[in-house]
Amino acid sequence: xxxxxxxxxxxxxxxxxxxxxxxxxxxxxxxxxxxxxxxxxxxxxxxxxxxxxxxxxxxxxxxxxxxxxxxxxxxxxxxxxxxxxxxxxxxxxxxxxxxxxxxxxxxxxxxxxxxxxxxxxxxxxxxxxxxxxxxxxxxxxxxxxxxxxxxxxxxxxxxxxxxxxxxxxxxxxx
Amino acid sequence: xxxxxxxxxxxxxxxxxxxxxxxxxxxxxxxxxxxxxxxxxxxxxxxxxxxxxxxxxxxx
Numbered sequence: 001x002x003x004x005x006x007x008x009x010x011x012x013x014x015x016x017x018x019x020x021x022x023x024x025x026x027x028x029x030x031x032x033x034x035x036x037x038x039x040x041x042x043x044x045x046x047x048x049x050x051x052x053x054x055x056x057x058x059x060x061x062x063x064x065x066x067x068x069x070x071x072x073x074x075x076x077x078x079x080x081x082x083x084x085x086x087x088x089x090x091x092x093x094x095x096x097x098x099x100x101x102x103x104x105x106x107x108x109x110x111x112x113x114x115x116x117x118x119x120x121x122x123x124x125x126x127x128x129x130x131x132x133x134x135x136x137x138x139x140x141x142x143x144x145x146x147x148x149x150x151x152x153x154x155x156x157x158x159x160x161x162x163x164x165x166x167x168x169x170x171x172x173x174x
Numbered sequence: 175x176x177x178x179x180x181x182x183x184x185x186x187x188x189x190x191x192x193x194x195x196x197x198x199x200x201x202x203x204x205x206x207x208x209x210x211x212x213x214x215x216x217x218x219x220x221x222x223x224x225x226x227x228x229x230x231x232x233x234x
Contacts, residue, residue: 019215024207025200032195037187049192050199058201061210118189137183165179168186 002026009073016064028057031074038138042085042130044122052088056081062114067086075140082139118119121171136161 004012004026010131015023035056040049059080067076122130135141141149147157 021204021207021211025204028200028203030201032200033192034187036195037190037192040192041187041191050195053195054199054203054206058206058210083187122186122190133183137180143212165182167184172182172185172189 010069013064013067013069013073024061027060027073030058031077034074035077038078038081038134039085041122041138042082042127042134043089044119048088052081052085055088056084057114059084079139079141082141084132085135089127089131090152121168124171125164125167129160132157132161133164 004015004023007015007023007026009027009030013022014025031054036049036053037057039052039142040046043049045050060077063080067073125133128150130148135146135149136143143154143157143161147154148160150157152160
């Protein structure tokens with residue numbers, strides 16, 4: 001067990017701000033996989049998700065001083081991840097990102113407990129739909145904020161998210 | 175945010191069964207962080223040098 005394991009996220013952040021790089025390594029170990037999953041959820045491309053993971057963590061290091069500890073570190077991290085990934089996808093065409101990437105897909109198919117190919121399920125959703133879900137559940141954006149970003153009304157945003165949830169639920173149950 | 179919806183979203187993420195990031199990725203990130211830390215320290219050191227030390231107006 002590393003000497004950093006008993007520390008809370010905020011204690012690790014204090015250590016990082018005093019120049020302790022090993023504390024950053026511990027923070028990375030705690031959240032790297034969670035961040036990778038979230039990057040992949042948006043871009044659906046394994047190699048891109050790995051690149052985004054690196055960029056997100058460099059951004060975390062550079063902007064850690066802006067984290068005020070008024071919320072959980074994970075919330076701040078996932079919002080940063082959401083914003084970074086969505087900004088990235090804006091610069092890429094859908095075609096560029098839709099190239100099949102077998103690495104993560106194979107991993108999912110090996111999971112017999114999944115019962116459904118989640119990759120296929122996510123591919124059925126548009127990039128915008130995945131971005132909206134990511135904003136809501138990863139970035140913890142309010143309906144109002146999503147409405148402004150997507151340039152649609154608040155009630156239309158609520159309706160769209162609700163429909164997406166129903167769709168996901170149905171596909172997972174089927 | 176509804177707990178049930180959040181749980182569903184987490185379930186979707188978990189079902190993706192994404193493998194742990196490879197050690198090479200971590201190594202790249204840690205190297206970058208190390209260089210950024212050094213650059214920050216060098217920058218802070220340079221900023222701490224009084225500007226008069228760079229003033230060469232009396233040299234001529």
